[in-house]
Amino acid sequence: MNLPALQKGDAVGIVCLAKKVSPDEILAGVQLLESWGLRVIIGQSVGAEDRQFGGSDELRTADFQQMLDNPEIKAVISARGGYGTTRILDQIDFSRLQQNPKWVVGFSDITALLCHLQNLGIECLHATMPLLMGQPDTAAADESLRKALFGEPISYTVPAHPLNQLGTATAPVAGGNLILLDTIVNTASDLNYNGKILFLEDVGEYYYNIDRVLVHLRRMGRLSQLAGLVVGQFTEMQDNAVPFGKTVEEIVLEHCAGYGYPICFNFPVGHVPRNLALVVGREAALEVTPEGARLEFL
Structure with missing residues (x-):
């Protein structure tokens, strides 16, 4: 409701x-x-x-x-x-x-x-x-x-990204800061990821740590049964003296590719001025096409 x-x-x-x-x-x-x-x-x-x-x-x-x-x-x-x-x-x-x-x-x-x-x-x-x-x-x-x-309709359209995975999904929206999602695993606040449109964002993290957290989520089976994935802004990223060698987008694709659900990159959510509001727990329709992506709350 x-x-x-x-x-x-x-x-x-x-x-x-x-x-x-x-x-x-x-x-x-x-x-x-x-x-x-x-x-x-x-x-x-x-x-x-x-x-x-x-x-x-x-x-x-x-x-x-x-x-x-x-x-x-x-x-x-x-x-x-x-x-x-x-x-x-x-x-x-x-x-x-x-x-x-x-x-x-x-x-x-x-x-x-x-x-x-x-x-x-x-x-x-x-x-x-x-x-x-x-x-x-x-x-x-x-x-x-x-x-x-104030209960006005909410829908967002974002430009196409070359690494987007095309498809459609209608499901409840869940997610937020990637490191926090990993922090609450096996607590009373932990999420059931299955059948959700998951969105992710983070700030000030090392590339290897983004990889490590996604490996953890994948090994627990958290990434295999999503309805869709919305990848927001990963800002102020850091690297080691020996570079990790992959972008955030490439890291995400390595751990999520092959599951068949739509993936939208570069969504305006996260630690950026244009941090668009998302209703956590509400059903939304995600459509990722060659022309771009649309997320509309129902």
């Missing part, structure tokens, strides 16, 4: 699930949300500090919990990513959220939470966050978040 669309006047909460952030750093994002007619409630974890985190685990847990449980708040948005979400996931009580689902928004380190929610049957948004919003080059990402929150 699709989550209810937001209406002007609705309240949305902003919390720090991972790395610390100051109120000033998210001011442009807050102002943008308010320009959409939303009332923004800033959580106690915004501006809090405990080493690199937005407050202690206990503070971040309590802040997120009260946002989830407050019926007046219609969406909870992570202020930023970084690291720390998995530290608090097992302390969150999702029972009220299951009874009255609301939007939860974020990406990068928030991937673990999005996967956990999908396991509970709750749609959520892999999308930009307040730290990154309200800039001239983020207009497309910001608008895609607005459309998703």
